[in-house]
Amino acid sequence: MSLLDTPLSRDAGIAVPVICGAMYPCSNPELVAAVSDAGGIGIVQPISLTYVHGHEFREGLRLIRRLTPKPVGMNALIEASSRRYHERMVEWVSIALEEGIRFFITSLGNPRWVCERVHAAGGRVYHDVTERKWALKGKDAGADGLIAVNRRAGGHAGPKDAERLVEALGDLGLPLVCAGGIGDAEEFVAALRMGYAGVQMGTRFIATPECRASAAYKQAILDADESDIVLSERITGVPVAVINTPYIQRMGLKAGPLARWMLRGHRTKHWMRTFYALKSIWQLKRSSLEEHGAKEYWQAGKSVAGIGSLEPAGSIVARFRDAALALPPG
Ligand SMILES: Cc1cc2nc3c(=O)[nH]c(=O)nc-3n(C[C@H](O)[C@H](O)[C@H](O)COP(=O)(O)O)c2cc1C
Numbered sequence: 001m002s003l004l005d006t007p008l009s010r011d012a013g014i015a016v017p018v019i020c021g022a023m024y025p026c027s028n029p030e031l032v033a034a035v036s037d038a039g040g041i042g043i044v045q046p047i048s049l050t051y052v053h054g055h056e057f058r059e060g061l062r063l064i065r066r067l068t069p070k071p072v073g074m075n076a077l078i079e080a081s082s083r084r085y086h087e088r089m090v091e092w093v094s095i096a097l098e099e100g101i102r103f104f105i106t107s108l109g110n111p112r113w114v115c116e117r118v119h120a121a122g123g124r125v126y127h128d129v130t131e132r133k134w135a136l137k138g139k140d141a142g143a144d145g146l147i148a149v150n151r152r153a154g155g156h157a158g159p160k161d162a163e164r165l166v167e168a169l170g171d172l173g174l175p176l177v178c179a180g181g182i183g184d185a186e187e188f189v190a191a192l193r194m195g196y197a198g199v200q201m202g203t204r205f206i207a208t209p210e211c212r213a214s215a216a217y218k219q220a221i222l223d224a225d226e227s228d229i230v231l232s233e234r235i236t237g238v239p240v241a242v243i244n245t246p247y248i249q250r251m252g253l254k255a256g257p258l259a260r261w262m263l264r265g266h267r268t269k270h271w272m273r274t275f276y277a278l279k280s281i282w283q284l285k286r287s288s289l290e291e292h293g294a295k296e297y298w299q300a301g302k303s304v305a306g307i308g309s310l311e312p313a314g315s316i317v318a319r320f321r322d323a324a325l326a327l328p329p330g
Helices: 007-012 029-037 046-052 057-067 083-098 112-120 132-140 162-172 185-193 215-223 246-251 257-264 268-289 302-306 313-325
Strands: 018-020 041-044 073-077 103-107 124-129 145-149 176-179 198-201 229-232 240-243
Touching: 007 124, 007 145, 018 029, 018 313, 029 041, 029 057, 029 313, 041 046, 041 057, 046 057, 046 073, 046 268, 057 083, 073 083, 083 112, 103 112, 112 124, 124 132, 132 145, 132 162, 145 162, 162 176, 185 198, 185 302, 185 313, 229 246
Parallel strands: 018 041, 018 198, 041 073, 073 103, 103 124, 124 145, 145 176, 176 198
Antiparallel strands: 229 240
């Protein structure tokens, strides 16, 4: 049996167990389609598709479908602090199912309602987790697999490293996907050897011609080393991995005292989260697309260390596939 034949490959219907993770604001239709077309699976980030890249949701999915006949997935962020946002997400999941999407990745919150709908349509749901308590909640809600987000990830990183996460989650009987720190083919193969059913990558896929992020952002990923990645609370109120640009250095990494106080309060924390969500949606959109912005909020993970050149998304997937096939199974 090939190293590439894993529960993730079977659940998602793909040849290479590589996921291009949802990225606000970097998931554009061309990138999602290119990863799927090469045999991995690209994940649609609905707010990125609509607000950043300007596609009406269903039309955006149809555009991706015109670019590739292969499976694509969708990310459902299911944090329930805003009723309007929740209703919008329910509608997006329904449209995605109508348009033939059968692989979903849920983040935050309880994925039960997504699992129920997706299972009824014969699809699969993998749930993003950073710790065992969230994994247990996801399993109880019906998740078919877990995306284990480790401390090297771009976006909201977890507290544990990849080895510890396998130890902490390995007995749950669900396929585990390694998210964080995978920048080259050796790291992909090492993750499969560690017992992971596949990998989810974000940062590596930003440094591709298909990604619509600015050339300056891509170059910063190529130039950055592991020590240039820092965790900032100033964007969303919880730590986000970013490149330590002069702007980030000027801003500092901690949330201000008022924001911290409001995030602790029972009632004020919802306002604060909403404020952060709106502010970060706007700021991240602007700084990912602008070539000469003075405010560079460039999200990236420690996988920058293994990323040396711009490379088409399809050739990354092919290179990873070939590295796994070159090894004897076992
Ligand atoms: C720019 C950027 C934006 C991201 N946005 C999201 C998001 O909107 N939703 C989500 O579930 N994960 C998000 N992530 C996490 C990725 O899906 C993935 O898990 C992570 O990038 C893996 O780590 P890596 O960057 O080291 O490959 C984001 C990551 C990056 C780098």
